[in-house]
Amino acid sequence: MNKLYKGIAIVAGALATLAAGCVGGFILDTPDTIITVQERIVEVNNTVEVPVDVMVEKIVEVDNGNLDLVLNELYDNKGLVDYLVDDLDDDELDLVVDRIVMAQDFKSLAVAEVKAELFDELDNEDVTLADNSTIELDDDDMERLRINDDSDEVLLSRVDYEDGDADVTVIGTFEQDDVKFDYNVTVEIKDYEVDDFEVESVVARE
Numbered sequence: 286m287n288k289l290y291k292g293i294a295i296v297a298g299a300l301a302t303l304a305a306g307c308v309g310g311f312i313l314d315t316p317d318t319i320i321t322v323q324e325r326i327v328e329v330n331n332t333v334e335v336p337v338d339v340m341v342e343k344i345v346e347v348d349n350g351n352l353d354l355v356l357n358e359l360y361d362n363k364g365l366v367d368y369l370v371d372d373l374d375d376d377e378l379d380l381v382v383d384r385i386v387m388a389q390d391f392k393s394l395a396v397a398e399v400k401a402e403l404f405d406e407l408d409n410e411d412v413t414l415a416d417n418s419t420i421e422l423d424d425d426d427m428e429r430l431r432i433n434d435d436s437d438e439v440l441l442s443r444v445d446y447e448d449g450d451a452d453v454t455v456i457g458t459f460e461q462d463d464v465k466f467d468y469n470v471t472v473e474i475k476d477y478e479v480d481d482f483e484v485e486s487v488v489a490r491e
Contacts, residue, residue: 358385358436384446392439395453395472396432398479403430403459403470406484412466415491422461422487432457449477454485465490 358369369384408424433439433456440454453472458465467488473481 355382355385358388380446387446387449388441388444388451389436390477391441391444391451391453391474392434392436394474394477394479395455396434396439398472398482399432399455399457399470400430402482403468403484406482407468407487410484410487412487412489414464414489420462420464420489427459427461429460430457431459448475450475 369381369388404424404427407422407427410422411419412422413419438456442452442454444451451474453474455470455472456468458467460466467486467490469485469487471483471485472479473483
């Protein structure tokens, strides 16, 4: 199964689990009692081990608020959720919601860093224009910063959810002296904090 189908299958399973809580009448987040079958080893006469199916009650807390979170993430990212489920097994659905929250935090950190630091990072940089002339960027003259901050426009890579690490790609535009520029920036997150900021490219529009 390729990554996209696997991602959709896993998140669909998570949605089914959450939806079941809603349909089953758990709107008030009341616990649901689920009967599961577990195989245990029972000792008979201290000499023979016989596997026996034992009925076990398991309490599962249903949080109906997660359904909207999952649906919005799927919609905003056009169903492309490899960054959430790439390393998950089918029985790890409970991690999807936590990962969505972390992914949104990574993106928010990166967008805030670009907003605060981009012009300072680009100060005194030379950019070649369409006519092969160059313009020196000046943080006092740069203006109209635009960040493409929709969820599907801010991209995650090399994500480590356990350690709180991710590389976040942020793109957008700004202007100087009536010239519009496109930029591409990578913000490196380490331990849930911004660790590095690198401008990958700045291109003047014709």
